[in-house]
Amino acid sequence: MKKFTTLLSVSVLGGIMTLGSYKLFVEEGDFPGSQEQRIETTGNQAFPVSNNTAIYGTNADFTEAAEKTVHAVVHVKNVAVFPKSNSVWEQYYRGGNGGKAIQGAGSGVIITPDGYIVTNNHVINGASEIEVTLNNNKTYKAEVIGTDPKADIALIKVDAKGLDYIPFGNSNNVKLGEWVLAVGNPFNLTSTVTAGIISAKARDLNAGDGTPQSYIQTDAAINPGNSGGALVNINGELIGINTAITSQTGSYVGYGFAVPSNNARKIVEDIIEFGNVQQGILGIRGADVSAPISQEFGLNVSQGVYVSDVDLGSGAAISGIREGDVIRQIDNIEVRKMADLTGYINSKRPDDVVKVTIIRGEKERVVNVTLTKYETFAIQPIGLEVANASKEELKKFKAENGVKIIRALSSDKQTMSLIGIIITEIDNQKISDVADVRSILNSKDSSEPLSVTFINPRGEEQTYIWRK
Known part of the structure; x- marks a missing residue:
C-alpha cells in the first residue's frame, strides 16, 4: 500500500x-x-x-x-x-x-x-x-x-x-x-x-x-x-x-x-479586532454521506453531511435541525462533504446567521441558523484546555456530564496523553460545560489545591489533586 x-x-x-x-x-x-x-x-x-x-x-x-x-x-x-x-x-x-x-x-x-x-x-x-x-x-x-x-x-x-x-x-x-x-x-x-x-x-x-x-x-x-x-x-x-x-x-x-x-x-x-480567533459553530456532529450510511439510515441522497448529534442550546438545535437530517447546502454553497461545511463555517463568526438546506425523509427544508461561539477554557494549573463535550462523546466514556480535553498547554507526554478524555468534576463539583469550569476556576484562590476528576474510556473515575 x-x-x-x-x-x-x-x-x-x-x-x-x-x-x-x-x-x-x-x-x-x-x-x-x-x-x-x-x-x-x-x-x-x-x-x-x-x-x-x-x-x-x-x-x-x-x-x-x-x-x-x-x-x-x-x-x-x-x-x-x-x-x-x-x-x-x-x-x-x-x-x-x-x-x-x-x-x-x-x-x-x-x-x-x-x-x-x-x-x-x-x-x-x-x-x-x-x-x-x-x-x-x-x-x-x-x-x-x-x-x-x-x-x-x-x-x-x-x-x-x-x-x-x-x-x-x-x-x-x-x-x-x-x-x-x-x-x-x-x-x-x-x-x-x-x-x-x-x-x-x-x-x-x-x-x-x-x-x-x-x-x-x-x-x-x-x-x-x-x-x-x-x-x-x-x-x-x-x-x-x-x-x-x-x-x-x-x-x-x-x-x-x-x-x-x-x-x-x-x-x-x-x-x-479581538486579539484572538472568534470561531462560530452550527452545533452539530456528523459524517460524510457514504453508501454504507445511506443504506443503514435509508437515505435518498448520495452526498451531504449526515447529522448524528445536535448540541443542546446550539443554533442548530434552536432552528430545528435534528439527528438524522442531511445538510445539502449552506447559504449558496453546495455541501457534498463535511469539509465543504466546515470550510464555509470557518469564514463566519459567532452570531452570524446562515441559511441551511436540509433533507429530512423525502422533504427538503431551509432553516436559518445563528452560529454560536465555540467555547474553550485553559485550566492553567494542570496545563490543559477543555471544550464542551457532545452527547456522543459522553456516551463513549459512559459519563453523564463533563467537558472534553482538547489540547495540552505543554509538550509534556503525560499531559498530552490526557487529550480526548473527559473531566467530570472540579473540586468535587459536577461540571456540564465550559461555563461551569470557568466559574469554578475564576472563583478560586490560585494558591489553593485543585482537585480534578477524570473518566477514562472504560468509565472509570480517577481524581488527582494539584498543589501550588
Whole structure:
C-alpha cells in the first residue's frame, strides 16, 4: 500500500542564504479585466478586497498578475538568537560572542500598504526574531500580531509604508480548472512564480482523523519555502495562503494545498479586532454521506453531511435541525462533504446567521441558523484546555456530564496523553460545560489545591489533586 505523508512545508535552511536580486518595478496599471477594489474595515484596520470576475480561457495572460504580485510576496526568516557562551562549540563557530542562526524560512503575503503580512504559523513558530526581506532586498524586523495554530495562519507586521500588497479575492468563487499562480520562495529561491489550475476545493487532508480541514488543492508547483506564500488568480487577487504539500519525498509531486483566502482573511481580522480567533459553530456532529450510511439510515441522497448529534442550546438545535437530517447546502454553497461545511463555517463568526438546506425523509427544508461561539477554557494549573463535550462523546466514556480535553498547554507526554478524555468534576463539583469550569476556576484562590476528576474510556473515575 502506498503511504502518502502529509508534510507541512517547513523549509529547514543552512547558514548560507541564497540571495535573489530583482529590480523593484513600481508601475501603475490594471490587472486584466475589471479592477475594482473596495476597502472593508474591521475595527481600526482596513483590508483591501477585490470583487473582480476571474478570467478564463487558454489565452489568459499571466504576466500582469505575476508582475504585480511578486513584489507583495516576501521572504520570511525564522531567526534563533544565541546568547554569549564560553563553550568550545560557540568559540569555534561564533567566537563565544553569541549570534544568530536561521532555523527556518518561508514566504509571506503583504496585505496592506502599511506592512501587515500573512504567513503560516509553522514558518514563524518559536522564532526569537523574524526577518522579512522584500523583493527589492530591503530587510525589516517583524513583530507577531497574532496566530491561529489550528489553521496554521499567523499575522506579522513590519514598520514600513507604501508597500505593494495583494487584495483579498473571494475564495468561495474559485472554480475547478481555473488558472492560478503560486508565488513564494521555494528552496530559498527568491520571488518564484509557478502556474497551475485549481485541482480541487474543500480538500480534507485529515481524511476523517481529527477536525475536518478545507484546503484549496492546486497543481501549481509548491515546494518547501513556499509556505505562507500567495495563491492568486490571474486578476492578481489572493485566493489562498500556500500551506502544505502531500509527497513521499517532501517536494513537489503535483499536489499543493492552500488555506482559502476567506478563512485567512477572517482570522487576521479577528486577531486585529479581538486579539484572538472568534470561531462560530452550527452545533452539530456528523459524517460524510457514504453508501454504507445511506443504506443503514435509508437515505435518498448520495452526498451531504449526515447529522448524528445536535448540541443542546446550539443554533442548530434552536432552528430545528435534528439527528438524522442531511445538510445539502449552506447559504449558496453546495455541501457534498463535511469539509465543504466546515470550510464555509470557518469564514463566519459567532452570531452570524446562515441559511441551511436540509433533507429530512423525502422533504427538503431551509432553516436559518445563528452560529454560536465555540467555547474553550485553559485550566492553567494542570496545563490543559477543555471544550464542551457532545452527547456522543459522553456516551463513549459512559459519563453523564463533563467537558472534553482538547489540547495540552505543554509538550509534556503525560499531559498530552490526557487529550480526548473527559473531566467530570472540579473540586468535587459536577461540571456540564465550559461555563461551569470557568466559574469554578475564576472563583478560586490560585494558591489553593485543585482537585480534578477524570473518566477514562472504560468509565472509570480517577481524581488527582494539584498543589501550588
